[in-house]
Amino acid sequence: MRVPVLPSSVAGALIALPRVLALYERTYHSSPLAIQPFTILYRDPSYDPDNTTLFLVSPTGPAIAQPAPVIYDSTGELVWADPTIGNTNDLNVQTYAGNPVLTMWVGSGNPGAGPEVGDGIAQIYDETYSLVTNVSAVNGVDGTDFHEFRIVKPGNTTALVTAYTPIPADLSSIGGPVQGWYLNAMFQEIDIATGAVLFNWSAVEHISLSESMITIAEFMNGSSAQTAFDAVHINSIDKDTDGHYLISARHTWTLYKLNGTDGDGDVIWRLGGKNSSFANTTADAAFFWQHDARWHGADTISVFDDGAAAFGDAVEIVEEPFGSGKILRLNEEEKTYELVQRFEPFPNASPSFAEGSTELYDSQVVVGYGTNPWITVHDLDTQKVLFSAVIGPNNASLWAEGAITNYRAYRTTKSVWVGQPGTAPSIAVDSENGTGTVYVSWNGATQVDRYVLYTGTTAETVDTALRTVKRTGFETALSAEGSLGYVRVEALAVDGRVLGSTEVVGTKLKA
Numbered sequence: 001m002r003v004p005v006l007p008s009s010v011a012g013a014l015i016a017l018p019r020v021l022a023l024y025e026r027t028y029h030s031s032p033l034a035i036q037p038f039t040i041l042y043r044d045p046s047y048d049p050d051n052t053t054l055f056l057v058s059p060t061g062p063a064i065a066q067p068a069p070v071i072y073d074s075t076g077e078l079v080w081a082d083p084t085i086g087n088t089n090d091l092n093v094q095t096y097a098g099n100p101v102l103t104m105w106v107g108s109g110n111p112g113a114g115p116e117v118g119d120g121i122a123q124i125y126d127e128t129y130s131l132v133t134n135v136s137a138v139n140g141v142d143g144t145d146f147h148e149f150r151i152v153k154p155g156n157t158t159a160l161v162t163a164y165t166p167i168p169a170d171l172s173s174i175g176g177p178v179q180g181w182y183l184n185a186m187f188q189e190i191d192i193a194t195g196a197v198l199f200n201w202s203a204v205e206h207i208s209l210s211e212s213m214i215t216i217a218e219f220m221n222g223s224s225a226q227t228a229f230d231a232v233h234i235n236s237i238d239k240d241t242d243g244h245y246l247i248s249a250r251h252t253w254t255l256y257k258l259n260g261t262d263g264d265g266d267v268i269w270r271l272g273g274k275n276s277s278f279a280n281t282t283a284d285a286a287f288f289w290q291h292d293a294r295w296h297g298a299d300t301i302s303v304f305d306d307g308a309a310a311f312g313d314a315v316e317i318v319e320e321p322f323g324s325g326k327i328l329r330l331n332e333e334e335k336t337y338e339l340v341q342r343f344e345p346f347p348n349a350s351p352s353f354a355e356g357s358t359e360l361y362d363s364q365v366v367v368g369y370g371t372n373p374w375i376t377v378h379d380l381d382t383q384k385v386l387f388s389a390v391i392g393p394n395n396a397s398l399w400a401e402g403a404i405t406n407y408r409a410y411r412t413t414k415s416v417w418v419g420q421p422g423t424a425p426s427i428a429v430d431s432e433n434g435t436g437t438v439y440v441s442w443n444g445a446t447q448v449d450r451y452v453l454y455t456g457t458t459a460e461t462v463d464t465a466l467r468t469v470k471r472t473g474f475e476t477a478l479s480a481e482g483s484l485g486y487v488r489v490e491a492l493a494v495d496g497r498v499l500g501s502t503e504v505v506g507t508k509l510k511a
């Protein structure tokens with residue numbers, strides 16, 4: 001039996017905000033989508049000259065009219081969004097069964113402005129945007145949490161997911177109730193094909209309450225299952241080639257290396273926090289309330305250093321003036337760690353109170369700032385900003401209110417993610433506009449180079465090519481001048497291949 005044991009929320013003003021419907025969203029003639037704009041704030045002339053990069057995001061918050069997984073291109077245009085999937089997190093392109101797939105967590109919960117853990121399902125979609133399979137944590141009580149859904153390379157047959165369960169616990173050592181509740185942070189490695197749990201780890205057996213950087217008074221007082229004390233808060237899991245795990249725990253400011261081969265997942269070392277096995281050589285190497293820790297070789301780790309945290313509407317803790325991406329190098333002999341690179345926000349800079357990501361793509365780094373829904377792209381070596389954008393308008397009040405947040409920012413390219421929607425392109429005709437305008441869009445299609453407008457005097461004879469227009473963005477407008485009463489539009493690839501055709505529609509225009 002499922003019992004309602006997840007913390008209902010961290011309460012407060014953020015979730016109480018009314019949903020702001022289509023205030024800032026871009027809307028279209030040929031599509032019912034109403035999705036936040038992707039506002040480009042800086043674009044270096046050298047960045048993505050062919051406009052082939054794609055950004056994968058999951059905007060959440062009260063200003064999102066249509067919660068959905070979203071893909072934008074580097075010109076700021078929408079490429080794909082699917083509100084029928086609903087609220088998502090951690091949208092990414094990974095590889096499964098040899099093919100590129102879209103992966104995401106689907107469920108209710110908003111890591112930036114709502115419950116800080118989730119109860120949902122991890123899902124995998126193919127290039128036609130059809131559901132391939134579900135992945136679920138198996139813990140007897142709650143569903144899969146939204147913080148992680150990573151397919152383990154190089155085999156790509158298993159996935160790492162997080163889960164949370166409140167359990168009774170004595171919290172008196174940190175000033176809480178003797179008969180209190182502890183929010184047990186768990187992670188599992190799951191065989192995607194069979195759903196079998198291959199590794200099951202939980203914080204209560206390995207991490208002491210005293211490591212937590214939050215106090216009973218600040219957050220979730222532990223008096224009930226709904227307010228279980230979230231001492232650890234795992235937000236990322238990575239696995240190295242030796243089979244060991246690296247987890248990031250926001251509430252202990254610590255990255256833990258866990259033994260993946262001893263059956264128990266014993267702590268091999270701690271990086272950061274109250275009991276670090278390594279000492280920072282400089283102040284800027286330290287991190288606070290961090291997210292998204294990833295290995296890059298045997299001694300190098302990338303991480304998003306939030307530098308701040310907010311709990312509910314009452315508590316804000318600021319350790320650094322802004323969140324940043326960091327690359328750290330460990331010295332196992334000296335037991336030290338140093339900052340190798342730091343990727344700072346631009347042009348806006350303020351603390352990130354939750355979420356965030358730092359992802360490496362060859363010689364570039366993509367940083368997502370979480371509760372600040374900004375994305376910056378940097379050169380890995382020089383740290384120079386190459387690209388900067390924000391989900392929604394460039395309006396700081398929205399970020400202060402948590403109205404638009406984005407858990408992580410990932411990137412791919414049109415050569416890797418070849419979106420071939422199972423649906424046809426959509427058409428709309430505006431007969432009132434001069435000689436008429438035909439609008440066409442194709443949600444999720446990444447290969448369209450141009451559109452050809454066909455016309456005819458009957459619905460059965462729409463085969464006279466009227467004009468060809470280069471695709472200009474999510475929606476392309478074509479003049480209907482010269483149309484004969486009925487129209488349709490074909491989508492062509494750069495090599496002239498016909499990718500799809502809209503339905504035939506009457507124009508209500510005189511021939």
Ligand SMILES: *[C@@H]1O[C@H](CO)[C@@H](O)[C@H](O)[C@H]1NC(C)=O
Nearest residue numbers: 043048049050051074075076
């Ligand atoms: C890429 O997008 C930019 C910005 O919209 C535009 O100026 C440029 O012409 C585009 N490049 C190509 C090759 O389409």
Ligand SMILES: *[C@@H]1O[C@H](CO)[C@@H](O)[C@H](O)[C@H]1NC(C)=O
Nearest residue numbers: 094095097098153154155156
């Ligand atoms: C696993 O995924 C990575 C990248 O996502 C890919 O490079 C690799 O070829 C994949 N391996 C298999 C066996 O599919």
Ligand SMILES: *[C@@H]1O[C@H](CO)[C@@H](O)[C@H](O)[C@H]1NC(C)=O
Nearest residue numbers: 121122123131132133134135
């Ligand atoms: C995945 O989960 C969804 C939602 O629970 C369900 O509707 C769907 O049937 C599942 N699909 C597969 C392939 O397991």
Ligand SMILES: *[C@@H]1O[C@H](CO)[C@@H](O)[C@H](O)[C@H]1NC(C)=O
Nearest residue numbers: 138139140186197200201202
């Ligand atoms: C994983 O561990 C948790 C916490 O100890 C437990 O509740 C759950 O049943 C375990 N799941 C599996 C599949 O062993």
Ligand SMILES: *[C@@H]1O[C@H](CO)[C@@H](O)[C@H](O)[C@H]1NC(C)=O
Nearest residue numbers: 011177220221222223224227
């Ligand atoms: C703990 O938090 C809950 C929910 O905010 C509140 O109702 C309760 O009074 C608190 N208990 C204590 C002992 O502070």
Ligand SMILES: *[C@@H]1O[C@H](CO)[C@@H](O)[C@H](O)[C@H]1NC(C)=O
Nearest residue numbers: 244259260261262263266268
């Ligand atoms: C992991 O655990 C195994 C089994 O106890 C042990 O032999 C091995 O040395 C451990 N690895 C590390 C890196 O501690």
Ligand SMILES: *[C@@H]1O[C@H](CO)[C@@H](O)[C@H](O)[C@H]1NC(C)=O
Nearest residue numbers: 208210211268269270275277
């Ligand atoms: C501190 O870390 C050491 C080794 O990493 C471990 O043995 C010890 O139990 C830890 N202490 C606490 C209070 O967690």
Ligand SMILES: *[C@@H]1O[C@H](CO)[C@@H](O)[C@H](O)[C@H]1NC(C)=O
Nearest residue numbers: 279280281282283284285286
């Ligand atoms: C390590 O980081 C902490 C926190 O920023 C700082 O107080 C301390 O001075 C740093 N240590 C060194 C050697 O810089």
Ligand SMILES: *[C@@H]1O[C@H](CO)[C@@H](O)[C@H](O)[C@H]1NC(C)=O
Nearest residue numbers: 020393395396397398401403
């Ligand atoms: C910025 O957002 C706030 C909060 O939604 C709104 O009141 C304000 O009008 C917005 N400013 C602009 C310039 O759109």
Ligand SMILES: *[C@@H]1O[C@H](CO)[C@@H](O)[C@H](O)[C@H]1NC(C)=O
Nearest residue numbers: 430433436437477478479480
């Ligand atoms: C009229 O159509 C043209 C393209 O043919 C388009 O650029 C313009 O925005 C349309 N105007 C309105 C009011 O829809």
